[in-house]
Amino acid sequence: MSPVLADVLLVTALIGALALVHRPLGDYMAAVFQSRKHFWVEKWIYRSVGANPDAEMRWPAYLRGVLAFSALSVLFLYLLQRVQDKLPLSLGFKPITPDQAFNTAASFVSNTNWQSYSGEVAMSHVTQTMGLAVQNFVSAAVGIAVAVALVRGFARSRTGDLGNFWADLVRCTIRILIPISVIAAVILIAAGAIQNFGDIHTVTTLTGDKQAISPGAVASQEAIKDLGTNGGGFFNANSAHPFENPNGFTNWLEIFLLLVIPFSLPRTFGKMVGNVKQGYAIVAAMGIIWFLGVVTVTWIEYAHPGTASQLAGGAMEGKEQRFGEGPSSLFAVSTTMTSTGSVNSFHDSFSGLSGGVLLLGMMLGEIAPGGVGSGLYGMLIMAIIAVFIAGLMVGRTPEYLGKKIGTREIKLAACYILITPALVLIGTALAMALGKGESSMTNIGAHGFSEVLYAYTSASNNNGSAFAGFAANTEYHNTMLGLCMVLGRFLPMVFVLALAGSLADQKPVPATAGTLRTEKPLFTGLLVGAILIITGLTFFPALALGPLAEGLA
Amino acid sequence: MNTSVANTGRTLWAALRMLLVLTVVTGIIYPLVVTGIGQALFNDKANGSMVKVDGKEIGSRLIGQSWNIKGTDKPDPKWFQGRPSNSGYDPLTTGSSQLGASDPTLVKNVRAAKKQVAQFNGVPESEVPKDAVTGSASAIDPEISPAYADIQVKRVAEANGLTAAQVQKLVDDHTEGRSLGFMGEPHVNVLELNIALKELAEK
Numbered sequence: 111m112s113p114v115l116a117d118v119l120l121v122t123a124l125i126g127a128l129a130l131v132h133r134p135l136g137d138y139m140a141a142v143f144q145s146r147k148h149f150w151v152e153k154w155i156y157r158s159v160g161a162n163p164d165a166e167m168r169w170p171a172y173l174r175g176v177l178a179f180s181a182l183s184v185l186f187l188y189l190l191q192r193v194q195d196k197l198p199l200s201l202g203f204k205p206i207t208p209d210q211a212f213n214t215a216a217s218f219v220s221n222t223n224w225q226s227y228s229g230e231v232a233m234s235h236v237t238q239t240m241g242l243a244v245q246n247f248v249s250a251a252v253g254i255a256v257a258v259a260l261v262r263g264f265a266r267s268r269t270g271d272l273g274n275f276w277a278d279l280v281r282c283t284i285r286i287l288i289p290i291s292v293i294a295a296v297i298l299i300a301a302g303a304i305q306n307f308g309d310i311h312t313v314t315t316l317t318g319d320k321q322a323i324s325p326g327a328v329a330s331q332e333a334i335k336d337l338g339t340n341g342g343g344f345f346n347a348n349s350a351h352p353f354e355n356p357n358g359f360t361n362w363l364e365i366f367l368l369l370v371i372p373f374s375l376p377r378t379f380g381k382m383v384g385n386v387k388q389g390y391a392i393v394a395a396m397g398i399i400w401f402l403g404v405v406t407v408t409w410i411e412y413a414h415p416g417t418a419s420q421l422a423g424g425a426m427e428g429k430e431q432r433f434g435e436g437p438s439s440l441f442a443v444s445t446t447m448t449s450t451g452s453v454n455s456f457h458d459s460f461s462g463l464s465g466g467v468l469l470l471g472m473m474l475g476e477i478a479p480g481g482v483g484s485g486l487y488g489m490l491i492m493a494i495i496a497v498f499i500a501g502l503m504v505g506r507t508p509e510y511l512g513k514k515i516g517t518r519e520i521k522l523a524a525c526y527i528l529i530t531p532a533l534v535l536i537g538t539a540l541a542m543a544l545g546k547g548e549s550s551m552t553n554i555g556a557h558g559f560s561e562v563l564y565a566y567t568s569a570s571n572n573n574g575s576a577f578a579g580f581a582a583n584t585e586y587h588n589t590m591l592g593l594c595m596v597l598g599r600f601l602p603m604v605f606v607l608a609l610a611g612s613l614a615d616q617k618p619v620p621a622t623a624g625t626l627r628t629e630k631p632l633f634t635g636l637l638v639g640a641i642l643i644i645t646g647l648t649f650f651p652a653l654a655l656g657p658l659a660e661g662l663a
Numbered sequence: 664m665n666t667s668v669a670n671t672g673r674t675l676w677a678a679l680r681m682l683l684v685l686t687v688v689t690g691i692i693y694p695l696v697v698t699g700i701g702q703a704l705f706n707d708k709a710n711g712s713m714v715k716v717d718g719k720e721i722g723s724r725l726i727g728q729s730w731n732i733k734g735t736d737k738p739d740p741k742w743f744q745g746r747p748s749n750s751g752y753d754p755l756t757t758g759s760s761q762l763g764a765s766d767p768t769l770v771k772n773v774r775a776a777k778k779q780v781a782q783f784n785g786v787p788e789s790e791v792p793k794d795a796v797t798g799s800a801s802a803i804d805p806e807i808s809p810a811y812a813d814i815q816v817k818r819v820a821e822a823n824g825l826t827a828a829q830v831q832k833l834v835d836d837h838t839e840g841r842s843l844g845f846m847g848e849p850h851v852n853v854l855e856l857n858i859a860l861k862e863l864a865e866k
Contacts, residue, residue: 111845119845155688159680174671178678186682231755240690247689248682276681283685288693295697296704302725305701305709310755313713313720316857317742318733322755323711323723330697334689347757350800352725353711358847416764422773424793428759431746431794431806434848455800458761459769557763579761660765 117436136377142285143258166271169611175275187215190241199235213588218245220599223342223574226583230324230345243331250338251282253483260487263610264511265383294333302356303329336367339481341451341574349454368450372479375486387629395637399478408439410464428459446471449481451574458577466657472571473649487606494523496640512618526605531648533570533594538563546586552579560656570598727805741822745853750802760798784818806850809838823864
């Protein structure tokens with residue numbers, strides 16, 4: 111079988127599996143967030159926390175819960191890294207330095223999972239499982255909770271109530287993330303991923319050399335790393351490491367895991383607003399952009415432009431033999447467009463134009479299909495912008511799902527879409543102007559600039575993948591990227607929840623003959639167009655200096 | 664103002680307890696349950712798929728190794744060689760070169776590797792496959808392409824006093840296709856191939 115045919119089957123199997131699963135999973139998630147019953151373990155949690163899961167929260171209270179929980183998470187994870195040498199199972203690793211510990215804490219709590227450390231020689235068993243993996247679960251649950259609050263804003267009328275943050279957080283963790291993770295982790299172990307709490311142990315090889323074999327609770331972390339669109343690898347090589355991703359099947363499974371919740375949530379949304387077609391219009395826009403990205407990058411990588419790749423006869427630098435160019439490209443596009451950021455191949459060594467597409471995938475705001483939760487709310491904000499543009503064209507007050515998009519709503523949506531571009535462009539410009547960019551580059555010329563742009567794009571959009579030649583572990587970048595991650599995660603959430611509150615307050619407007627039909631393909635087209643134009647205009651100059659200059663040279 | 668301070672305090676207190684409870688659930692119970700299942704059902708794999716020769720562990724089938732002459736950076740002609748590694752196959756420094764596809768240093772590395780592999784195996788440079796001259800992502804890639812194994816057959820056979828047909832058969836036996844027929848790329852596990860080679864040569 112030719113590699114291209116194998117790739118076509120690989121993508122077809124992936125789309126088929128997602129199509130099969132999105133409906134039961136999407137409906138299940140809607141049922142989870144609308145259920146009035148509590149499991150016994152949930153009741154135990156609410157009792158020990160002292161929270162009333164049935165108390166409705168207005169948006170400021172919901173936001174307070176999100177921010178308090180996340181702030182304490184940063185603090186807890188920071189402290190855990192600083193004292194890891196004093197805790198059991200430390201593997202002899204030293205405490206993480208303050209700037210790097212802040213960066214890592216910000217990174218995992220904001221669902222970015224950018225890593226300026228090498229897991230195999232830095233993080234103890236306890237830090238990995240009780241710190242990093244915990245945030246893999248709860249940061250994902252926080253994202254989904256905020257998305258669900260926004261959906262309730264559309265679904266409810268004449269009430270400011272958005273649900274209960276504690277209940278959403280706990281249910282998402284207990285009923286959605288843990289069960290799927292357990293199944294996925296066991297499959298990963300069966301396929302070869304490791305799962306132990308041993309020591310680093312040294313073997314003598316046939317040539318008489320010594321080799322150190324790493325231990326770790328890898329499979330359990332790998333499952334939620336992908337399912338929660340987190341992306342922080344147990345090891346430095348992330349999903350390229352054979353202990354994390356041992357073969358072609360696990361590679362496919364991991365791609366499936368990172369896409370499954372983001373592509374199922376629009377169904378949940380459709381269910382909750384009482385019209386599943388609205389969800390399909392959204393998922394179609396996500397799918398179109400993702401698919402275009404997959405085709406483009408796969409095609410470029412097989413064509414392997416670039417002097418070194420041409421000489422080698424293929425773009426295999428930074429890729430694993432068991433995956434090859436096609437499955438590596440599929441992984442790369444899926445991870446950048448879901449805000450996951452795990453990698454099975456190193457994006458720095460992709461050809462210039464492929465790197466540009468991966469960058470663009472993040473710059474779109476992580477909405478195709480985006481991170482768990484954040485992808486849905488990001489896309490709904492773009493839908494609001496799209497109906498606003500359509501409204502301007504015909505001179506009507508725009509509506510979406512029976513809610514008027516008035517001055518307050520459009521202001522909040524506009525603030526939302528300005529935050530990450532501002533962080534990306536100002537962050538990159540500052541690093542370059544202060545000379546902090548050049549000193550961290552591995553590559554020269556336009557590609558070196560792409561490394562800096564990629565770092566700030568990845569951090570601000572909470573992706574976490576890197577042009578990993580960029581030496582990020584400096585005090586300056588640890589701090590600045592840490593700030594970008596926190597602001598890029600939580601400022602948009604403020605606007606999303608404020609918007610949700612204002613939508614929930616409204617009374618619904620009845621649909622008339624003049625209402626824009628947002629469940630139709632025409633709207634999907636308008637939405638994709640709005641996304642590409644808005645992002646294109648914002649980032650084109652920066653892309654021209656980096657990947658475009660390199661790719662067209 | 665006072666009520667909002669009190670509210671914030673109450674929320675923080677609940678948040679702290681929630682974080683601790685969820686840490687117990689997702690940070691202790693979850694990994695222990697998965698470890699329990701993994702160790703019970705897939706003990707060998709959960710512990711790294713270790714490979715033994717004469718009763719001694721000599722590596723993991725998933726972790727690539729260096730096949731240089733001991734104490735040198737010269738490849739040993741009697742072994743099948745793996746892909747170029749950014750770290751000399753040290754599992755404690757995984758990761759790739761991170762050089763861009765047009766980077767001058769990478770061009771130089773590829774050119775040098777191509778020449779070396781061609782000379783070492785006595786084949787023209789045009790027959791050297793791409794995986795033989797490019798660094799893997801993990802730096803511990805355990806596998807090579809069947810094409811790279813094929814061009815090493817003649818040299819390995821000579822160094823071990825075997826016939827090329829015998830060694831070619833080993834390569835063919837150790838060539839694994841794509842998972843389920845279409846996932847990933849065909850590959851040859853270098854460690855397993857070399858163990859089989861050692862057994863054959865010692866017969």
